[in-house]
Every structure is written in C-alpha cells, then in structure tokens.
Amino acid sequence: MGRSPCCDKVGLKKGPWTPEEDQKLLAYIEEHGHGSWRALPAKAGLQRCGKSCRLRWTNYLRPDIKRGKFSLQEEQTIIQLHALLGNRWSAIATHLPKRTDNEIKNYWNTHLKKRLDKMGIDPVTHKPKNDALKSSDGQSKNAANLSHMAQWESARLEAEARLVRQSKLRSNSFTNPLNSSSEFTSTTSSPLNKSVTPPGSTRCLDILKAWNGGAMVGLGCELESPTSTLSYSENAPPMSTTGIGENSTAFVDFVGNSSGSSEAGIMKQEGEEDWKSFGNSTNLLEYRDGIANSVSFTSGIHDISLPVENAWESESLRENSVHVPSGNFVERFTDLLLSTAGGDRSFSGDGGGDSDNGSGPSGSGSDQYEDDKNYWNSILNLVNSSNSDSPMF
DNA sequence: AAGGAGGACAACCGCTATTGT
DNA sequence: TACAATAGCGGTTGTCCTCCT
Numbered sequence: 001m002g003r004s005p006c007c008d009k010v011g012l013k014k015g016p017w018t019p020e021e022d023q024k025l026l027a028y029i030e031e032h033g034h035g036s037w038r039a040l041p042a043k044a045g046l047q048r049c050g051k052s053c054r055l056r057w058t059n060y061l062r063p064d065i066k067r068g069k070f071s072l073q074e075e076q077t078i079i080q081l082h083a084l085l086g087n088r089w090s091a092i093a094t095h096l097p098k099r100t101d102n103e104i105k106n107y108w109n110t111h112l113k114k115r116l117d118k119m120g121i122d123p124v125t126h127k128p129k130n131d132a133l134k135s136s137d138g139q140s141k142n143a144a145n146l147s148h149m150a151q152w153e154s155a156r157l158e159a160e161a162r163l164v165r166q167s168k169l170r171s172n173s174f175t176n177p178l179n180s181s182s183e184f185t186s187t188t189s190s191p192l193n194k195s196v197t198p199p200g201s202t203r204c205l206d207i208l209k210a211w212n213g214g215a216m217v218g219l220g221c222e223l224e225s226p227t228s229t230l231s232y233s234e235n236a237p238p239m240s241t242t243g244i245g246e247n248s249t250a251f252v253d254f255v256g257n258s259s260g261s262s263e264a265g266i267m268k269q270e271g272e273e274d275w276k277s278f279g280n281s282t283n284l285l286e287y288r289d290g291i292a293n294s295v296s297f298t299s300g301i302h303d304i305s306l307p308v309e310n311a312w313e314s315e316s317l318r319e320n321s322v323h324v325p326s327g328n329f330v331e332r333f334t335d336l337l338l339s340t341a342g343g344d345r346s347f348s349g350d351g352g353g354d355s356d357n358g359s360g361p362s363g364s365g366s367d368q369y370e371d372d373k374n375y376w377n378s379i380l381n382l383v384n385s386s387n388s389d390s391p392m393f
Numbered sequence: 394a395a396g397g398a399g400g401a402c403a404a405c406c407g408c409t410a411t412t413g414t
Numbered sequence: 415t416a417c418a419a420t421a422g423c424g425g426t427t428g429t430c431c432t433c434c435t
Binding site for chain 3: 015016036037038050051054058087088089090101102105109
C-alpha cells in the first residue's frame with residue numbers, strides 16, 4: 001500500500017521508554033482511553049509515534065499483564081500450543097491469561113526453543129531431529145492429527161476474532177476505557193475477551209479440552225469436567241475415514257457443564273470473569289461441500305454463527321477431511337513428546353515423575369541431561385496425570 | 394577489576410488484514 | 415470498488431545485565 005512508516009516523523013523518540021513517558025501514557029489512557037493511537041501521542045504530550053505507544057501499552061503498561069517467571073504450567077502450555085499452532089504467538093497468548101504474545105515469543109526464543117534444541121528435538125516440528133523413520137507409522141498420524149487440530153483451532157480463533165469485531169460494532173458505546181477498549185485485550189488475548197467474549201478467550205484450548213475430556217490440570221486449565229462431546233450428524237460419514245459428504249454437517253460440541261466449581265486453580269485466579277461467561281457454551285462447526293462454512297458459538301450471552309474463511313482453505317482439510325483423533329488427544333500428544341524425547345536421548349518416558357532415581361542415561365551422565373530429563377518428565381507427568389478417563393472416546 | 398560473551402527482554406520494523414470513506 | 419488509515423502480528427534488532435575469564 002505504500003504507506004509510510006508511522007515513525008518517519010523527525011523528532012519522534014525511539015528506544016526505551018522512560019518512567020515519565022510511561023506515566024503520561026498511562027494517565028492519558030486511564031482518563032480518555034486510547035482512542036486513535038495515531039492521535040494519542042500528541043494529545044498525551046508524548047514524542048512517540050502511535051504505534052510505539054500502542055506497543056508499549058499492550059506489552060507493558062496494561063494493568064492485566066502478569067510479569068515475571070513463567071510457571072511450569074505456562075511452559076507446558078506454550079510447548080503444547082506451539083506444537084499445535086506454530087509461531088502464532090497471539091493465538092498462543094490467547095490461552096495464557098495475562099501474558100502477551102511478545103513475552104511468550106521472547107520466552108520461547110530464549111528458553112524453550114533452546115531447551116528443546118538441546119534435547120535433540122526440533123523446536124519447529126517438535127520431533128526428534130534425527131527422526132527419519134517415522135514417515136509411515138503412527139507417529140506421522142499423530143502429527144497429522146495435530147496439524148488438523150491446529151486447523152480447527154485456527155478456525156475457531158478466526159471466528160472469535162470476527163465475533164468480537166461484530167460485538168465491537170454493536171456495542172460501540174464507550175464506557176470505561178480500560179474495560180471497553182478492545183485494545184485493552186488485544187494482544188494478550190484474542191479480541192474476544194471480557195464482556196464481549198462468549199467463548200472466553202482465556203479458557204483452555206478447546207481442542208485440548210475436548211480431547212482431554214476436561215480436567216487439564218497441567219495446562220493451566222483446571223476445568224472441572226466441562227463435558228466435551230464430539231458428534232456427527234446422522235447422515236454424515238465419519239470425518240476421519242471417508243471425508244465429509246456434501247452438505248453434511250459435522251458438529252464438534254464443546255459443552256461446558258457450567259459447574260460453578262469449575263473456577264478453580266489458575267483460571268480462577270487469572271481469568272475468573274472469562275470463565276464465568278463460559279459456563280454453558282457450545283461451539284459448532286458446520287460443513288458444506290467438505291469444508292467448514294461456519295462456526296457457531298452458543299453461550300448464555302450470544303448465539304452467533306460465523307463464516308469460516310481462510311483457516312479452512314487447507315487442502316488437507318478438504319481432501320482428507322478432519323482427522324479426529326481416535327484416542328485421548330493429550331495422551332497422544334504426550335506420547336508424541338515422549339517418543340520424541342526418547343528418540344534422541346533415550347528418555348524412558350514412562351511417566352516417571354520419580355525420574356530422579358540417580359541412574360542417569362548411560363554414557364553422558366551430565367547434570368544438564370538429568371535436569372532436562374527431570375524437567376520433561378515433570379511436564380509429561382502433569383499431562384498424563386490429568387488425562388485419564390476421557391469421556392470423549 | 395576490566396572487558397568480552399552471551400542471555401534476556403523491550404522495542405522496532407515491515408508486512409498483512411481489517412475497517413472506514 | 416478503490417484507496418487510505420489503522421491495527422495486529424511475527425521476525426528481528428538493540429540495549430541492558432550478568433557471568434565468566
């Protein structure tokens with residue numbers, strides 16, 4: 001479009017923000033809301049471009065940002081979501097309340113990526129680097145499932161974003177700038193958040209939740225058994241085998257049981273409001289001509305059907321239909337992780353939270369290796385311990 | 394104690410998507 | 415419909431800090 005960069009103006013400051021600048025920005029937004037970011041700097045008395053102000057606000061100054069060390073749960077969530085979604089930091093951030101995409105991205109690049117790399121796991125594919133023999137066995141199917149589920153999640157996020165835009169249009173009235181502003185929720189969460197967020201952006205990754213059957217303790221998603229169901233319309237053939245027939249409708253229902261006690265653990269602490277609005281919700285994907293045409297969200301607040309666009313353009317989705325995993329998803333994902341770890345470093349992967357048994361891997365015997373092993377065992381153990389008795393399959 | 398290396402994180406850049414006119 | 419303005423996103427860079435030699 002040939003638009004000139006917003007910071008071209010001479011005299012605009014770059015670089016680290018000073019406390020004074022922070023104060024000005026904060027004070028202005030608290031009083032007036034951000035309004036137009038481009039116009040904001042002048043009004044707030046800042047020698048910055050609007051974009052810089054926006055980033056400073058979304059990544060640092062917003063009052064709902066949690067800073068500091070990432071917890072084990074958060075690390076685990078990031079790793080799993082990255083396996084699903086790749087470098088879609090904003091989407092990942094959607095599922096990590098109070099964390100910004102920038103922060104997650106940095107943390108991935110500086111910590112998690114390196115750690116995976118060290119262990120011989122490709123941080124991009126989440127598979128062992130020397131894994132050349134897995135092309136035709138169950139592992140590749142797992143990978144395919146992950147990929148397809150990523151598409152599901154992608155579509156859902158797309159739809160959520162669209163939903164909030166519509167909501168924004170509807171409720172254009174400005175109340176409290178800190179609450180009503182979509183920007184306020186922009187980066188850390190998908191636009192769906194706060195009061196305009198039926199599905200609740202801070203809830204667990206629906207797919208994981210659905211496949212896990214609810215209690216995802218280790219994922220920072222301590223749902224207390226939201227009953228997730230997967231169903232197909234009667235006339236539709238099973239998606240995973242024959243593809244989706246014309247005009248057939250496949251339903252993926254995520255039905256929360258609205259248990260009041262679901263507000264537990266991390267989510268209660270960090271995203272309580274969002275949870276509450278997600279008690280009874282149903283997300284529905286509708287297929288036409290073999291692709292998903294719409295996503296419906298049903299909650300106590302909204303019942304909206306939205307078109308699904310780009311996220312469903314995947315060839316694999318059209319041609320192969322949706323591969324719904326035939327087993328507990330998280331378990332299988334865990335298996336994948338275990339096997340990847342084992343592929344290169346011969347981890348036992350047998351759920352050994354008790355891994356610190358002093359018998360290190362033969363040969364190396366390095367403390368670093370032991371640390372890694374213990375670390376991953378603890379992560380995997382968390383997942384394993386939370387995914388039994390899935391009602392899904 | 395000084396300086397270099399590397400890590401961590403904030404901020405910027407450039408591109409794309411969306412929205413408004 | 416076309417175009418411009420704006421926001422969002424992901425990759426990259428810059429800067430500060432800590433650790434090691």
